Amino acid sequence: MFLWQYLTPILLITVQICKAQICHKFTDLKLAHAIIGTSLRVRLLLHTRSNVTCGILLSHTNLTEHPQFNLSRPTTFIIHGYRPSGSPPEWMDKFTELLLAREDFNVIIVDWNHGATNLNYLKAVANTHKVAENLTAFIKLMQDQGAPVSSIHLIGVSLGAHISGFVGANINGTIGRITALDPAGPQFTGRPPEERLDPTDAHFVDVLHTDIDALGFRESLGHIDFYANGGTDQPGCPRTIFSGGSYFKCDHQRSVLLFMDTVDGMCTSPAYPCSSYKDFLDGRCLNCDRFGDAGCPVFGYDSIRWKGVLQEQTKVYFKxxxxxxxxxxxxxxxxxxxxxxxxxxxxxxxxxxxxxxxxATINDKRWAFKKYTETKLFAQFDKDIQSVKKISVKYSTGNVFQPNQKLRILRFRVTHLERKDRPLCRYDVLLEGDKEVTFKPLPCEESNF
Structure with missing residues (x-):
């Protein structure tokens, strides 16, 4: 009996250590599960800098079981969407690693694959409210234990975006931030705000649209809504049904990849407020004065910096x-x-x-060039050049039946829109149709800009 009194605490500690060392993975289901249908089950997998690749299965009722779960740190939830095949999202692990490399906080993967895996999409939609109720109870438990709700960030993908909205509404909009990555459109389009995501669900709601003509939601849903490439037909995604499953999901899933690309702060995409994507491409919306010294909003993880300067719901575009x-x-x-x-x-x-x-290929329309009239083109380059040493230009009529024309340029000027670099110019350049001409630019004369 005496020995047992000493062994019991040691055994309990050993059990706790063993439990903590068990790594839990996202639920992996098969197409058969989708055909049969699954019953909802919500699992919360905690990742921190001390267990980046090892998920700790959290209790929904007792947070003291998990010493790694430090409630004084900010917490980010990643909430996936509809999973018709049952497989884990291929981006989940990388997303978690990027977030933890950026900041020291708790990342909780909300695994509701049991409930999202169903060939009947309507069943998955019906489960979104139940998932939200589960998360709401968990966040309120965090709040009771001293966690500030304002430091919580919900990142919702597709159906997960609306789940985030329901959670935010349940907690009276006190959640710090909701990031919605291509919120689902089917069964949510045309619904009132209480039945979908809306700006009142958090202190800051930023939304990315990448598939508004199919699986995504077309209209604005947040304080700021980013429309990548107009919100449709993402570059590199297949354009025909013969490409298989990628044809249906590529544009929709691109939202996650675009956001992930911004987490480390190395890839920034300024976006411009505009009434339409066409006007944006035509260069009619390059003024960001409404945002004051903050300048044009930058898409992605750092868009929170524009929280204090948005006076109304804002729609912005970028390529x-x-x-x-x-x-x-x-x-x-x-x-x-x-x-x-x-x-x-x-x-x-x-x-x-x-x-x-x-x-930069400027081909959204055939541009008109007139004598002594400055034609302003909006050019998006595939990468940034810190110090431009030379420039090449090619002019094309785009009409194979039209003879090649020469374009006699009096002045050619390029101006970086994000940096305060002095514009670069070249004067008296002759372009022959479909032939590339290369020249060394010069700083523009003061009177030209």
Whole structure:
């Protein structure tokens, strides 16, 4: 009996250590589960800097069981969406690693795959409210234990975006931030605010749209709504049904990849307020004066910096590359010609330094060039060039039946829209149709900008 009194505490500690060392993974289901249907089960997997790749299964009722769960740290929840095949999201592990590399906080993966895996989408939609109730109870338990709700960040993907909204509404909009990555459109479009995500659900709600013509939600849902590539047809995604499953999910899933690309702060995409994507491409919306000294909002993890300057719901646009790094660099290109007659066509501009080249193809429409009239083009380059050593330009009419035309440029000027660099110019350049001309730029004369 005497020995047992000493052994019991040791055994209890050993059990706790063993329990803590068990790594729990996201539920992996099969298509058969989707066919049969699954009953809702919510699992909360904790990751911290001390267990980045090892998920700790949290209790829904007793937070003291988990010494790694430090409630004084901010907490981020990642909430996935509909899983018709039952497989774990392929981006989940990388997303977790990026977040923990950025900041020292708790990352909780909300695994509701039992409930999201069902060929009947309506069943998964019905489960979103139940998942929200579960998370609401858990967050209130955190709050009772001293965790500030204002330090909680919900990142919801597709259906997970609306789950985040329901949780926020249940806690009276006191959640610090909700990031909605291509919120689901089917069964939510046209619904009143209480039946979907809306700006009152958190102190700051930022939304990304990438598939508004199919699986995503078209209208604004947050304090700021980012429309990548207009919200449809993401670069690099297949355009025909013959590409298989990727045709249906690529645009929708791109939202997660775009946000992940911003977490480390190395890939930033300034976005511009505009009434339409067409006006954005035409360069009619390059003014960000409404945001004061903050400048144009930057999409992604750091968009929270614009929380205090948004006076109303704001819709902004930006373009991306087809693969990571997705961020592009924005320039204004001003062209003045001295041809007697008007010319119409497209331009491709390249910027070079000693080691790399950045390319912008300005082909959203056939641009008109008139004598002594400055044509302002909005150019998005696939990468940033810190010190431009040379520039090449190619002009094309885009009409194979039209003879090649020459474009006599009086002044060619490029202006970086994010940096305060002095614009670069070149004067008296002759472009022959479909032929690339390379030249060394010069700082523009003061009177030209």
């Amino acid at each position: 991306t590359n087809s693969e990571s790094p997705f961020c592009m660099t924005n320039y204004r290109v001003d062209v003045m010609i001295w041809n007697k007659s008007m010319r119409q066509g497209y331009m491709t501009v390249k910027l070079y330094d000693d080691n790399k080249v950045a390319v």
